[in-house]
Amino acid sequence: MGAVVEKQVALDVSLRVRDLLRPAGVEVVMTRETDRELLPDKAADLQARAALGTPGTQLFLSIHVNAMPAASALRGYGVETWWNPNHPLSSAFAALLQTNVIAVTGAFSQGLKNNRALAVLRNSRIPAALIEIGYTSHPVDGLNLQNPNYLDRVALGIAQGVREALVTGVSASGVAGAGK
Known part of the structure; x- marks a missing residue:
């Protein structure tokens, strides 16, 4: 729905984030590096993706593009980051992103x-966040999400948030008793 296809933009930005973090020495584990699903059933696919957020991994991040029905598209725009109280540092990780x-x-x-x-x-079981990087259904966000320069900036912001979380201890290893 909207100006772009969520899975394509989310994958594009995810690959850009990976390409920024790996040269900085961050080991990045992707749920996908091509346009594919892990499992054909959507619920099982989400569960398989979530299963990657286990101890031994420092942070879990899911990148998405938001949308609203056409009748209310002008109300939905911007970036929002979600977290669940699954880990004491999830809210801090989300805030950094x-x-x-x-x-x-x-x-x-x-x-x-x-x-x-x-x-x-x-x-x-580790700090986890889901970032909605814009609304494909909004006229301005939709155009931004088609712009490679804008997507570069989104990826840079995400990579900086991940790096800051790792450097400041907002990661699984930042909690006593957690880690590898």
Whole structure:
């Protein structure tokens, strides 16, 4: 729905984030590196993705593109980051992502959200967040999500948020008793 296909933009930005983090020495584990699903059943696919957020991994991040029905598309725009109370540092990780992406892109901040138990986050045992990088259904966000320069800035903001989380101890190893 909207100006772009979510799975294509989410994968594009994810690969850009990976390409920024790996040269910085961050080991990045992707749920996918091509346009494919892990499992044909959507619920099972989400569960398989969430299963990657297990001890031994420092952070779990899911990148998405938001949308609203056409009748209310003008109300939905900007970046928002979701977290669940699955880990004591999830809210701090989400805040770092949101702050960095907004600073680098200048996008409207929809803020931090945690009022829904998202399948991909709720069972994670490490700091986990889901970032919605814009609304494909919004006229301005939709155009931005088609712009390679804007997607570069989104990826940079996400990579900076991940790096800051790792450097400041907002990761699984930042909690006593957690880690590898």
